[in-house]
Amino acid sequence: MSTEKYSRKEASRIRKALKAISGLNSFIYKISNGKIWGKMGKYPIMLLSVFGSKTGKVRNVPLIKVMNENKPVLVASMAGMPMHPSWYFNVMANPRISVQIGSEKKYYLAKKLTDEEKDKIWPTVCSYYPDYDQYKKNTQRNIGVFSCEEKTLSKEWKKWLSENMDRGCDKNEIYSILYHNGFHPELIATEMNVSVGSFQLQPQKQQSTKEEGIQKMVHAFKEAHKEIPVYTDVGFKKDNLNEDLHKKVLDFYNENSASLQVENVAGGYIETDGKGSASHTIEMPNDLRDEIHASLLDKAEDWSGIRLLPTYVYGVRIYNRGAILKPHRDREETHIIGVIVNIDQKVDSPWALEIEDHQKNVHEIFLSPGEVIFYESATLDHGRPMPLDGDKFVNVFCHYMPYLKKGLRDEV
Numbered sequence: 200m201s202t203e204k205y206s207r208k209e210a211s212r213i214r215k216a217l218k219a220i221s222g223l224n225s226f227i228y229k230i231s232n233g234k235i236w237g238k239m240g241k242y243p244i245m246l247l248s249v250f251g252s253k254t255g256k257v258r259n260v261p262l263i264k265v266m267n268e269n270k271p272v273l274v275a276s277m278a279g280m281p282m283h284p285s286w287y288f289n290v291m292a293n294p295r296i297s298v299q300i301g302s303e304k305k306y307y308l309a310k311k312l313t314d315e316e317k318d319k320i321w322p323t324v325c326s327y328y329p330d331y332d333q334y335k336k337n338t339q340r341n342i343g344v345f346s347c348e349e350k351t352l353s354k355e356w357k358k359w360l361s362e363n364m365d366r367g368c369d370k371n372e373i374y375s376i377l378y379h380n381g382f383h384p385e386l387i388a389t390e391m392n393v394s395v396g397s398f399q400l401q402p403q404k405q406q407s408t409k410e411e412g413i414q415k416m417v418h419a420f421k422e423a424h425k426e427i428p429v430y431t432d433v434g435f436k437k438d439n440l441n442e443d444l445h446k447k448v449l450d451f452y453n454e455n456s457a458s459l460q461v462e463n464v465a466g467g468y469i470e471t472d473g474k475g476s477a478s479h480t481i482e483m484p485n486d487l488r489d490e491i492h493a494s495l496l497d498k499a500e501d502w503s504g505i506r507l508l509p510t511y512v513y514g515v516r517i518y519n520r521g522a523i524l525k526p527h528r529d530r531e532e533t534h535i536i537g538v539i540v541n542i543d544q545k546v547d548s549p550w551a552l553e554i555e556d557h558q559k560n561v562h563e564i565f566l567s568p569g570e571v572i573f574y575e576s577a578t579l580d581h582g583r584p585m586p587l588d589g590d591k592f593v594n595v596f597c598h599y600m601p602y603l604k605k606g607l608r609d610e611v
Contacts (some may be wrong), residue, residue: 203281204337210280217278218285225259232302239263242328245271246299252292260286264300265327267320271298273309273345274324279337287343295383298347306383307347317344350381352390358530360390367460367480367514416508417532419603427531427578430503434556435574437564438502440540444494445569448487448542452515452593455481459517472586473521481515483595488512491597495538495571499599502573503536507599510534515542518550518583518592526553526582529598537576538597541566546589554581 205213227236228246238244243264251258265272273296275287290296294309312320324344325331335342352360356377363373370391377387388395440448459479462469471477492509500507510533518524529537539552544567551563554574564572574581576598 203339205280207281210277210282213278213280214282214284221261222259224261228261229259229299233300236261237301247271247273247286248297248299249286249289250293250295252289258286258289260284263328265324267323267346270349271300271307271347272320272324273347274328274331275343275345276331276334277342279334279342281338281340283340283343290345295350295378295381296347297383297385306350306386308350308381309345309347312344312346314341316346320344350383350386352377352382352386355532356380356382357390358532362511362530364391365462365513367462367482367516369482412508416600416603420532420535420601423603427535429557429578430505430536430575432557434579435554435562435564435572436502437566438498438571438573440569440571441494442569444490445540445542448491448515448540448595449568451483451487452481452542455515458482462516468525468527468582469518470523470525471519471521472523475519475521477519477522479517479519480513481517483512483514491540491595492599495540495573495597496599499536499538499573503575506602507536508602510598510600512598513596516594516596518587518594520587520590522583522587522592523585524583526580526584528578528580529576531577533600534576534598535578535601536573536599538571538573538599539566540571540595540597541568541593542595543568543591543593544589545591546587548588550583550587550589550592551585552581552583555579 224236224244225246228244231237233244233246236244239261244261245264247260247262249258249260250256262273265274273290275284277284290309291311295306296309297304297306321331321344360373360377364370370393374384374387374391378384384395458481460481461476462478462480469477489509489512491512496507496509544550549565551565552572554562554564554572556562556579557575566572
């Protein structure tokens with residue numbers, strides 16, 4: 200068994216000195232992208248950034264560069280002293296880290312290796328810095344070693360982010376969901392185009408029964424179809440919203456028009472040819488969303504010829520003068536059948552929805568307040584490429600997907 204080379208008193212003194220040197224090394228490395236003080240002797244170093252477990256502030260620590268399968272490995276050796284380095288406790292408390300090697304910075308989730316896992320890669324660790332073997336002999340402490348799994352937003356997560364930003368969902372809630380799924384705050388802030396300190400982290404919520412049902416259906420749909428099927432001959436159909444429900448939604452819009460929020464469309468498909476914001480949103484209560492979904496469900500099923508699962512209803516979107524909706528298709532997973540509901544408008548000239556049919560012919564559709572259009576929104580290009588000639592154009596968007604599993608609708 201190893202004995203301690205350093206007493207606690209000696210280790211404490213050395214630790215203070217190392218902390219001062221480490222801080223200066225981190226600063227020089229960061230501003231020079233590793234061109235200055237990028238090595239310890241002949242051994243390259245990398246810059247680890249962690250969040251302080253008590254303060255939440257970013258702490259930078261230079262470590263010997265160790266890689267395994269082209270991913271960083273963090274070794275909490277502390278030169279074989281009897282205590283763990285401070286960054287060890289920070290990573291244990293919050294595994295969302297970044298590692299800078301030269302000018303390249305990436306985001307990771309750190310995972311402490313078990314003793315068995317550590318033994319397997321220890322030869323690799325020592326191949327980068329042979330003194331680690333001696334450090335291990337210097338102490339009875341079990342030196343912590345962490346693997347790093349790169350954490351970037353996948354195509355699916357980017358779609359989810361774009362979708363919820365477009366809906367006008369609470370940004371704190373969006374941030375919190377991404378954070379609780381392991382994404383680094385700096386990465387989230389970059390994707391949302393805001394500063395890091397803009398959010399207030401909310402407690403992690405359990406996924407709702409409805410959301411669980413939707414995700415099960417998405418999985419079943421992907422298993423059943425490599426491509427999205429075509430369900431109707433043309434791909435779209437005009438109809439009307441129930442008059443009483445239209446009045447209810449219009450009243451809600453008028454009563455809450457002072458609660459407009461600027462819409463930040465992550466997908467970039469809404470823009471303006473003038474000054475100001477292209478669109479605003481008003482968040483809608485769940486009971487009103489559910490009522491809209493239920494009201495349109497039978498018509499959507501009759502038109503499409505398939506049983507449908509309600510997925511999402513967006514809040515009220517208000518297009519402003521000069522707004523342009525670029526041609527696009529909607530989210531493949533949950534927006535197979537879409538409905539645009541025209542709630543209100545104040546226009547100087549009609550604003551056309553341009554939509555392709557399944558034969559690639561382009562049609563201009565005009566909606567008056569109370570009218571709706573059912574359309575296969577994930578397979579047909581649609582948009583409003585001409586700038587809105589008017590003060591406002593108010594829509595609600597409703598979506599469904601094919602229902603594949605008997606009884607699931609009752610569950611969600």
